[in-house]
Amino acid sequence: MKIIMYDTHQHERPYAQIWAQAHHQKLTMVEEPLTMETVHLAEGYDGLSVQQTIQIDNDIYPILANYGINHISTRTAGFDNFDLAVAKQHGITITNIPSYSPRAIAEMGLTQAMYLLRNIGRFHEQMDQNHDFTWSGNLISNEIYRCTVGLIGTGRIGTATAQIYKALGARVLAYDPRYHPELEPFVEFVDRDTILRQADIITLHTPLTPQTKNMIGAAELRVMKPTAILINVARGGLVDTQALIKALQDHEIAGAGLDTLANEQNLFGHQVSPDQIPEDYKILRAMPNVIITPHVAFLTQTAVQNLVQISLDDTVKLAQGQRTNHAVN
Numbered sequence: 001m002k003i004i005m006y007d008t009h010q011h012e013r014p015y016a017q018i019w020a021q022a023h024h025q026k027l028t029m030v031e032e033p034l035t036m037e038t039v040h041l042a043e044g045y046d047g048l049s050v051q052q053t054i055q056i057d058n059d060i061y062p063i064l065a066n067y068g069i070n071h072i073s074t075r076t077a078g079f080d081n082f083d084l085a086v087a088k089q090h091g092i093t094i095t096n097i098p099s100y101s102p103r104a105i106a107e108m109g110l111t112q113a114m115y116l117l118r119n120i121g122r123f124h125e126q127m128d129q130n131h132d133f134t135w136s137g138n139l140i141s142n143e144i145y146r147c148t149v150g151l152i153g154t155g156r157i158g159t160a161t162a163q164i165y166k167a168l169g170a171r172v173l174a175y176d177p178r179y180h181p182e183l184e185p186f187v188e189f190v191d192r193d194t195i196l197r198q199a200d201i202i203t204l205h206t207p208l209t210p211q212t213k214n215m216i217g218a219a220e221l222r223v224m225k226p227t228a229i230l231i232n233v234a235r236g237g238l239v240d241t242q243a244l245i246k247a248l249q250d251h252e253i254a255g256a257g258l259d260t261l262a263n264e265q266n267l268f269g270h271q272v273s274p275d276q277i278p279e280d281y282k283i284l285r286a287m288p289n290v291i292i293t294p295h296v297a298f299l300t301q302t303a304v305q306n307l308v309q310i311s312l313d314d315t316v317k318l319a320q321g322q323r324t325n326h327a328v329n
């Protein structure tokens with residue numbers, strides 16, 4: 001079987017090569033995304049895998065159907081860049097990877113929280129700007145086992161996050177409209193307001209929907225403790241960025257860890273010129289009590305291996321007319 005993998009990143013290649021050898025498949029990796037300009041590369045192949053957030057042109061589906069390809073496997077959890085109905089009309093099944101390593105995302109949230117809890121950004125600022133290596137009493141930290149951690153969203157990643165904080169001895173509160181009884185040993189289920197008011201670390205793990213968009217805005221930030229740390233490794237749009245900047249400037253909360261930003265689409269994952277960097281990113285990045293990572297919580301060996309290998313497994317199954325659990329249309 002011949003498979004083409006679009007938008008291949010360097011970090012994916014070793015896992016893809018291991019998979020191709022183990023499964024005796026012919027695999028071609030290209031760096032370009034799947035577009036009208038590159039779709040011709042798929043001619044003669046039995047299946048294809050993509051990994052892109054840019055929209056898939058609707059004219060691509062009939063071209064693939066014409067090549068005899070009946071599916072696209074995306075090496076992502078998200079699939080909002082596909083028109084699922086149009087793909088279906090042309091007999092193209094889309095598959096995604098809903099879960100590839102919840103622990104990877106949870107650990108990034110913890111990493112950011114610990115960086116902020118121990119005031120590392122503020123110590124760096126002191127050392128770098130003022131040659132000040134003193135042990136400032138202002139920067140005395142709490143210890144994690146004395147913290148209350150508030151989870152908003154207790155799905156796959158929220159659950160992994162709860163387990164980690166519980167193992168570290170923290171008190172873990174959680175809010176989710178869907179009750180997860182299996183989490184009872186790790187968390188106390190409370191209402192959202194209790195989390196906002198009581199938590200030292202508030203960590204978001206919900207999908208971005210019209211209901212959750214800007215779920216953390218000025219009103220929510222105002223009721224948090226002035227010592228609270230906000231962690232968003234879920235989706236940027238969950239937080240009203242302007243309200244967050246103001247809350248940090250007004251010392252309404254103590255810090256923020258962000259692996260996602262509302263307007264990250266043309267920034268994270270890209271090489272850009274200075275004039276393309278959004279103003280809100282620059283303001284946040286300059287704050288010593290903010291840590292930003294460019295949507296890399298997933299970038300671990302386990303997660304990338306799973307993304308590549310599950311996608312290629314699905315590609316083979318669908319090309320052979322078998323079922324997968326990951327079809328989304």
Ligand code: NAD
Pocket residue numbers: 077098099105152153154155156157158175176177178205206207208211212233234235259260295296297298299
């Ligand atoms: P999931 O579907 O397993 O869990 C989401 C949970 O959120 C569900 O239990 C749901 O009931 C709950 N929820 C929905 N609306 C809510 C609300 N208003 N308040 C509280 N809880 C609510 O999802 P997941 O796999 O755990 O993913 C969580 C988030 O992490 C998603 O936004 C996902 O896109 C993001 N994510 C980020 C990265 C990254 O690299 N930074 C990687 C993967 C996923």
